[in-house]
Amino acid sequence: MKHQQFDYLAKLAKEKDITLVAVSKTQPHEKIKELYDRGQRIFGENRVQELVDKHESLPKDIEWHLIGHLQTNKVKYIAPFVGLIHSVDSLKLLAEIDKQAKKNGRIIPVLLQVYIADEETKFGFLLEELLEYFDKGIFEEYKNISIRGLMGMATNTENEEQVRNEFDSLNTLYKKIKSNYHQSNSDFSILSMGMSGDYELAIQEGSNMIRVGSLIFGERG
Ligand SMILES: *Cc1c(COP(=O)(O)O)cnc(C)c1O
Numbered sequence: 663m664k665h666q667q668f669d670y671l672a673k674l675a676k677e678k679d680i681t682l683v684a685v686s687k688t689q690p691h692e693k694i695k696e697l698y699d700r701g702q703r704i705f706g707e708n709r710v711q712e713l714v715d716k717h718e719s720l721p722k723d724i725e726w727h728l729i730g731h732l733q734t735n736k737v738k739y740i741a742p743f744v745g746l747i748h749s750v751d752s753l754k755l756l757a758e759i760d761k762q763a764k765k766n767g768r769i770i771p772v773l774l775q776v777y778i779a780d781e782e783t784k785f786g787f788l789l790e791e792l793l794e795y796f797d798k799g800i801f802e803e804y805k806n807i808s809i810r811g812l813m814g815m816a817t818n819t820e821n822e823e824q825v826r827n828e829f830d831s832l833n834t835l836y837k838k839i840k841s842n843y844h845q846s847n848s849d850f851s852i853l854s855m856g857m858s859g860d861y862e863l864a865i866q867e868g869s870n871m872i873r874v875g876s877l878i879f880g881e882r883g
Contacts, residue, residue, distance in 0.1 A: 668878045683727055685875030688882045706873050710736040717743055729873055731785050734758040747772045748813040748854050751785040763806035773813040773854055778828040780817045789835050796843045811852030812836050816860055825860050829867035
């Protein structure tokens with residue numbers, strides 16, 4: 663556990679008015695509790711079962727974010743409590759979240775994941791596809807979902823220029839959507855980008871929510 667790194671990031675986030683999501687996937691409960699005791703309240707997980715287990719055993723005022731790919735048949739397990747789903751990558755998934763949110767009498771906050779990387783393994787909507795959906799007003803159909811912003815992952819590469827360009831393209835899209843479709847809706851206000859290896863670049867390119875795991879917890883086992 664890297665307390666100094668955590669304290670540094672927490673302070674940076676506060677100064678810059680950025681939200682720090684501590685990515686606790688694969689980490690044991692004790693380590694999460696340690697960060698909780700240092701003041702951290704937002705944790706991100708990428709697996710549904712792990713998220714459910716941790717939510718059950720850890721303090722109830724933790725805000726749990728799902729950051730990894732979500733299968734439609736698993737939405738029901740997290741719908742009662744999830745604080746933010748970063749990884750919405752299809753209309754089918756959106757429809758299921760809407761349905762489960764309604765069942766639970768909730769409005770579930772989500773981010774739309776956008777495909778910006780030069781890698782075939784990363785999920786997400788295409789930029790043009792997303793603009794088309796906003797144009798057609800498709801997202802307005804989902805009454806039990808609050809679309810709070812966008813999430814993206816840059817290519818895992820040493821090439822800073824490429825990572826910067828990818829983040830910039832996401833920020834440009836974010837601003838476009840915000841100004842064209844959300845003038846009166848301040849709920850659309852989150853740009854989730856940046857992880858341990860690229861959070862500095864992400865912040866420079868406009869991120870206001872970073873998802874940091876290994877830098878805080880140490881390498882995952
Ligand atoms: C694991 C993960 C992170 C955190 O990665 P680190 O490199 O450990 O900071 C961030 N976002 C997503 C979507 C992840 O799956």
